[in-house]
Amino acid sequence: MTADYRTINRASWDERAPAHAASPDYALDKFAADPAYVSHVVRFDLPRLGDVRGLRGVHLQCHIGTDTISLSRLGARMTGLDFSPASVAEARTLAKRLGDPTDFVESDVYAAADVLPNEAYDLVFTGIGALCWLPSVDRWASTVARLLKPGGRLFIREGHPVLWSLDDTRKEDDLLVVRFPYFETAEPLVWDEGGTYVATDAVFTQNETHSWNHGLGEIVTALLAHGLRITALEEHDSVPWDGLPGRMVRGDDEEWRLAEGRERVPLSYTLQAVKMGE
Incomplete structure (x- = not known):
């Protein structure tokens, strides 16, 4: 019997969470040293x-909680949710270390509205590298809609589906080659890759993951279908990690961009939407 994608992906994230917490790329020491420090991902979208002061927010797929705590430092009353118990443990440890009131809940994202209060949140936040782990963007949009108050806001910055479709191993020329699906597919892309996206000396054994792409139109359509109104959509020429190794340079803003012809493709996007209602 084939293992559920959540079981496979959870094993990978559980193994990597401690290495991520120890990596300088997640900057936990900077959080501890400076009470005003916020993550690069959140800083980019300030x-x-x-103003998020006083808003009740939930961060879906929060991993080790650095973006969640950053929103808390900006004045929001935050809850973080993640399906990886190791990630949630690291997030709780960080919050305790910092004296931050953010609480963290262990749950699959599709079950978020079953374990958290419905129509209770002013803000639902989803960060970089989250949607690709979900087989159905429609189910995700349904979850967002159930959590938000009428008038509440979804805020998401994500890797662009165009980026996810590119061959990230090609380095011999300046061509950008579409190799993987742009649209959501029934079957996942199955990967077996060691390493991770941050600097670490850790060696991993849980290297299989399952992922899906979701076209930008599919994401927008799913949100509209569940009663959200798109209020902003901005595409960016950068991402906060080296998404195409050997082809990118890191700027002073800690964002990675194509070294040549950066105007050719969008690499990430920020989308905002408001739940319709009273």
């Missing part, structure tokens, strides 16, 4: 986030 002009778009606006």
Whole structure:
């Protein structure tokens, strides 16, 4: 019997969570040293986030909680949710270390509205590298809609589905080659890759993962179908990690961009939507 994708992916994230917490790329020591420090991912979107003071928010697929705690430091009353018990443990340890009131809940994202109060949140936040682990973007949009109050806001910055479709191993020329699906597929892409996306000396054994792409139109359509109104959609020429190794350079803003012809493709996007209602 084939293992469920959640079991397979959870094993990978559980093994990597401690290495991520120890990596300088997640900057936990900077969080401890500076009470005003916020993650690069959140810092990038500060002009778009606006004032979140007093908002009740939930961060879906929060991993080790650095973005969640960053939103808390900006004044939101945050809850983080993740399906990896090791990630949640690291997030709780970080919050305790920092004296931050953010709470963290262990749950699959599709079950979030079953374990958290419905229509209770002013803000649902989803960060980089989250949607690709979900087989159905429609189910995700349904979860978002159930959690948000009428008038509440979804805020998501994600890797662009165009980026996920590119061959990230090609380095011999400047061509960008579409190799993988842009649209959501019934079957996952199955990967067997060691390593991780941050600097670490850790060696991993749980290297199989299952992922899916979701076209930008599919994401927008799913949100509209579940009663959300798109209020902003901005595509960016950068991502916060080396998404195409050997082809990118890191800027002073800690974002990675194509070294040549960066205007050719969008690499990430920020989308905002508001739940319709009273």
